[in-house]
Amino acid sequence: MEDPTGAYPGRRGLISYVKLVIPFHFLPHARVDTYSKVLGYYNMDFSQIIANSLVRGAELSLLAIGLTMVFDILKFANFAHADYAVLGAFLVYSLNQVLGLSLFLAVILAAPATALIGICIDTAIFKPLRRKEAKVVTAMVCSLGIGIALRNILRLIWTSRTKTYAIPIQKPIEILGARLTFTQIGIVLTGFISMVIFHLLLHRTKFGKALRAISDNRVLASACAIDSEKVIKWMWFIACCYGVMGGTMIAMEHLLYPRLGFDILIPVFCAAILGGIGNPYGAMLGALTLALAENIVLALDFSYLISLGGLFEVGPIQISTGYKPAISFVILVAVLLFRPTGILGRK
Amino acid sequence: MPVIYFLIYLLTMIGIYSLLAMSLNFQVGFTGLINFGQVAFFCIGAYASSLLVTKAGAPLILGFVGGMALSGLFGYIISIPTKSLKADYWAIATLAGGEVVRLLALNEGWLTEGPFGVMSIPQPLRWLFSKDSYPLFYLFLIAACVLIIYFVLSLLTNSPFGRNLKAIRDEEDLCLSLGKNTRKLKLQAMVVAGMVAGLAGALFAHYITYISPENFKPIETFLMWAMIIVGGRGNHLGAILGAVVIQLFNVSTRFIGGYVPLGSDTMAALRMVIIGLLIVLFLLYAPEGLIRERKKVYHLKRKHIE
Amino acid sequence: MLTLTIRDLQKNFGSLRALDRVSLEVQGNSIVGLIGPNGSGKTTLFNVVSGFYEKDGGEIYFKGERIDGLRPDQIVKKGLSRTFQVCKAPEKLTVLENMMLAAKSQIGEDPFSALFRRPRVSMLEKANLDRAMDLLEVLQLVDLRNEYAGDLSGGQKKLLSLGRAFMLDPDLILLDEPTAGVNLTLATQLLKVIRELQKKEGKTFFIIEHSMKVISDICDKVLVLNFGKIMAEGTPEEIRKDEQVLKAYLSGA
Numbered sequence: 001m002e003d004p005t006g007a008y009p010g011r012r013g014l015i016s017y018v019k020l021v022i023p024f025h026f027l028p029h030a031r032v033d034t035y036s037k038v039l040g041y042y043n044m045d046f047s048q049i050i051a052n053s054l055v056r057g058a059e060l061s062l063l064a065i066g067l068t069m070v071f072d073i074l075k076f077a078n079f080a081h082a083d084y085a086v087l088g089a090f091l092v093y094s095l096n097q098v099l100g101l102s103l104f105l106a107v108i109l110a111a112p113a114t115a116l117i118g119i120c121i122d123t124a125i126f127k128p129l130r131r132k133e134a135k136v137v138t139a140m141v142c143s144l145g146i147g148i149a150l151r152n153i154l155r156l157i158w159t160s161r162t163k164t165y166a167i168p169i170q171k172p173i174e175i176l177g178a179r180l181t182f183t184q185i186g187i188v189l190t191g192f193i194s195m196v197i198f199h200l201l202l203h204r205t206k207f208g209k210a211l212r213a214i215s216d217n218r219v220l221a222s223a224c225a226i227d228s229e230k231v232i233k234w235m236w237f238i239a240c241c242y243g244v245m246g247g248t249m250i251a252m253e254h255l256l257y258p259r260l261g262f263d264i265l266i267p268v269f270c271a272a273i274l275g276g277i278g279n280p281y282g283a284m285l286g287a288l289t290l291a292l293a294e295n296i297v298l299a300l301d302f303s304y305l306i307s308l309g310g311l312f313e314v315g316p317i318q319i320s321t322g323y324k325p326a327i328s329f330v331i332l333v334a335v336l337l338f339r340p341t342g343i344l345g346r347k
Numbered sequence: 348m349p350v351i352y353f354l355i356y357l358l359t360m361i362g363i364y365s366l367l368a369m370s371l372n373f374q375v376g377f378t379g380l381i382n383f384g385q386v387a388f389f390c391i392g393a394y395a396s397s398l399l400v401t402k403a404g405a406p407l408i409l410g411f412v413g414g415m416a417l418s419g420l421f422g423y424i425i426s427i428p429t430k431s432l433k434a435d436y437w438a439i440a441t442l443a444g445g446e447v448v449r450l451l452a453l454n455e456g457w458l459t460e461g462p463f464g465v466m467s468i469p470q471p472l473r474w475l476f477s478k479d480s481y482p483l484f485y486l487f488l489i490a491a492c493v494l495i496i497y498f499v500l501s502l503l504t505n506s507p508f509g510r511n512l513k514a515i516r517d518e519e520d521l522c523l524s525l526g527k528n529t530r531k532l533k534l535q536a537m538v539v540a541g542m543v544a545g546l547a548g549a550l551f552a553h554y555i556t557y558i559s560p561e562n563f564k565p566i567e568t569f570l571m572w573a574m575i576i577v578g579g580r581g582n583h584l585g586a587i588l589g590a591v592v593i594q595l596f597n598v599s600t601r602f603i604g605g606y607v608p609l610g611s612d613t614m615a616a617l618r619m620v621i622i623g624l625l626i627v628l629f630l631l632y633a634p635e636g637l638i639r640e641r642k643k644v645y646h647l648k649r650k651h652i653e
Numbered sequence: 654m655l656t657l658t659i660r661d662l663q664k665n666f667g668s669l670r671a672l673d674r675v676s677l678e679v680q681g682n683s684i685v686g687l688i689g690p691n692g693s694g695k696t697t698l699f700n701v702v703s704g705f706y707e708k709d710g711g712e713i714y715f716k717g718e719r720i721d722g723l724r725p726d727q728i729v730k731k732g733l734s735r736t737f738q739v740c741k742a743p744e745k746l747t748v749l750e751n752m753m754l755a756a757k758s759q760i761g762e763d764p765f766s767a768l769f770r771r772p773r774v775s776m777l778e779k780a781n782l783d784r785a786m787d788l789l790e791v792l793q794l795v796d797l798r799n800e801y802a803g804d805l806s807g808g809q810k811k812l813l814s815l816g817r818a819f820m821l822d823p824d825l826i827l828l829d830e831p832t833a834g835v836n837l838t839l840a841t842q843l844l845k846v847i848r849e850l851q852k853k854e855g856k857t858f859f860i861i862e863h864s865m866k867v868i869s870d871i872c873d874k875v876l877v878l879n880f881g882k883i884m885a886e887g888t889p890e891e892i893r894k895d896e897q898v899l900k901a902y903l904s905g906a
């Protein structure tokens with residue numbers, strides 16, 4: 001498979017460039033903010049980092065919420081979740097670019113359509129597994145297979161070429177020192193509103209109550225005459241709709257291509273686990289934390305540290321952007337090892 | 348006669364993937380460790396061996412040993428978190444770990460030549476054979492490796508060690524309550540599996556003589572998973588059969604691709620759709636695979652049977 | 654002298670005090686019963702003692718050594734093993750394989766020995782096989798020896814777990830409801846086996862049981878657990894007459 005995005009453009013090493021020069025200037029010229037220099041953040045534009053993190057956090061949390069719900073209720077990690085989202089993003093693309101609908105309208109149509117597909121897949125595959133009381137691991141491996149199939153079906157229908165939505169090129173505007181496009185502002189706002197809606201869904205509707213009951217205790221829930229299969233269908237519906245929104249946002253911000261689902265899978269898992277699997281608020285917090293971490297780590301400049309405080313002359317030393325996908329992995333492993341219940345974990 | 352060469356190529360690839368599938372099966376089918384980053388072993392084995400030979404100038408045999416050792420070491424490292432992680436969390440972590448290994452190969456160009464890959468990797472005993480007969484020799488070499496590994500793994504899985512692994516797979520708590528050090532057992536299993544897959548990597552690198560990160564994408568892991576799901580887990584023959592079936596399918600569709608009016612990208616996508624569906628359908632309707640796990644029956648002395 | 658001594662053991666599940674400062678002693682070469690209403694914390698006590706749950710306070714000594722904080726397998730190696738109330742039966746291991754699995758100090762458990770010391774390994778396997786078959790005969794499981802453990806009935810799984818415990822041959826065995834679901838004649842016979850093991854081989858048993866008959870038949874001493882606390886202790890006769898215990902059982906039932 002080609003890598004149509006050039007998602008890994010950084011083809012430099014982990015430590016990109018170190019030049020050893022005989023140190024004639026032993027005394028560091030700038031003693032002023034040694035602290036920020038040693039920690040490597042003296043060149044950073046914080047408001048921009050926070051703005052970028054909000055955008056990415058909004059995208060990731062919309063995806064992580066669905067993942068965490070499925071994990072909580074059905075007890076398996078759905079490796080196809082991000083692919084459902086990208087399927088939706090492609091539907092949005094067709095509605096938007098081919099039929100000429102506005103993006104907003106396209107998402108409103110594509111989300112339930114994807115949700116329907118998600119529910120069909122559940123009925124055809126996961127429900128029989130639940131009936132057979134198969135191990136959760138089986139469902140997980142199944143979802144991997146579904147993800148592979150789905151990803152390549154997208155490739156069959158829409159080809160591997162990258163796509164973009166019909167969004168006019170925008171001039172970024174400046175807010176509190178950060179430069180953001182209208183699209184990005186829209187993403188953050190939509191993310192925020194979706195979260196509020198999710199909160200209301202969870203606490204103000206019968207579905208939310210039933211969902212929480214099943215999450216707490218399945219046996220008890222079935223004793224209270226909660227039709228868990230119906231709740232599971234609704235859960236898929238919401239997980240997919242939120243996923244489609246998140247997927248579309250990521251595609252708006254970057255590019256749309258069939259493998260996108262796989263490329264965002266690990267960050268989404270990371271966000272969900274970081275916040276505490278099964279906890280929707282944790283998913284939001286995890287997504288934001290991960291987004292911040294990604295942006296900060298990439299912006300850090302280790303040159304002062306590596307040069308031993310100015311002993312050698314070195315160029316700026318930053319983590320190569322080629323390792324951006326690895327950041328979420330490192331955070332994921334660290335969280336799994338040291339706090340597997342996540343930040344807001346409850347189990 | 349190009350058809351013969353195609354056949355030899357096909358069999359050689361089947362042999363290499365048999366090793367990889369047996370290794371994955373050893374983890375999944377025997378020990379119950381869900382590894383979604385199997386390709387990392389393959390990658391490490393291939394890179395370690397070829398770099399040792401091309402860059403460090405080590406003799407070929409040392410390259411193979413080094414590839415196996417490093418891959419085994421990687422197995423050791425990724426088995427450490429199994430002691431505290433649930434199976435699904437570990438699976439997620441291995442998927443990410445496999446990607447990180449590829450990213451390292453892609454980004455650490457000073458060592459791996461990055462996206463350009465390692466070129467002109469020497470082949471073992473190349474000087475003994477003519478250009479035409481060498482592929483056949485290599486096929487025999489790989490067949491011998493598959494036989495030996497099959498034999499070694501069978502010995503292991505039929506021993507008390509293998510029995511412990513199966514018990515971990517089925518009931519880990521029970522194993523603990525019988526005094527088995529499950530951490531150590533998993534660790535040993537991962538090292539063994541890593542070495543086998545590392546050998547496959549080395550064999551692959553010295554066969555095609557040119558490797559790049561492109562060879563070690565997650566899709567390879569998915570193929571290996573399809574092999575053990577189709578072939579059957581907990582059974583070395585199943586893994587080999589799976590490798591035969593999936594590779595035949597994989598390579599032959601590539602071959603057919605030349606004769607159907609579809610783009611190569613479309614063919615590749617179609618192929619992977621079918622692989623994905625095979626995984627799902629087998630898990631749903633034939634969860635045991637083509638060859639099911641064999642029951643172990645002990646030979647008893649007459650006294651007990653009467 | 655082999656004893657299990659527990660001092661002020663505590664275990665909480667959230668706000669629930671499953672074990673509330675439990676102190677007790679199990680003397681070597683004896684059979685001690687543990688009774689109590691459902692949910693009183695008996696299984697939890699076994700889980701903590703055998704290292705499956707972390708304690709929240711207190712100390713556990715076995716043979717004079719502290720064992721709290723050790724991993725379950727380390728505790729087993731000190732000579733203390735347990736069975737589970739809900740039987741664990743590896744799905745794809747046969748009954749005979751289960752028995753073989755339990756045998757201790759098998760050199761073939763090391764992959765290196767399994768490959769390079771095959772004669773020694775197979776010699777040990779043969780010896781273990783003999784012992785396993787003898788035990789299966791006692792448990793009347795010989796005919797099922799080639800069945801998968803996962804396919805057995807609940808009672809048969811109980812028998813198998815006893816078999817594994819005997820095969821493992823620890824000094825102190827914690828049995829969690831060993832006769833639940835086993836038919837009466839066989840249960841009686843099992844109790845006889847347990848008695849014999851205690852008398853002849855000096856084994857110690859700590860048994861959770863519901864049937865007062867079983868307790869009276871074989872226990873030297875009985876402990877009563879209620880709401881995570883030891884509420885009574887004595888010989889079976891004494892316990893049977895204890896008003897408090899009766900009340901606890903009646904209210905629990």
Ligand SMILES: Nc1ncnc2c1ncn2[C@@H]1O[C@H](COP(=O)(O)OP(=O)(O)O)[C@@H](O)[C@H]1O
Nearest residue numbers: 666669671689690691692693694695696697698
């Ligand atoms: N893993 C656990 N998590 C939460 N609560 C538990 C757990 N195990 C046991 N409990 C609770 O501890 C109490 C004691 O349980 P248990 O020891 O199984 O009782 P017994 O074996 O005497 O019937 C019960 O109220 C049970 O609900």
Ligand SMILES: [Mg+2]
Nearest residue numbers: 695696697738
């Ligand atoms: Mg109990």
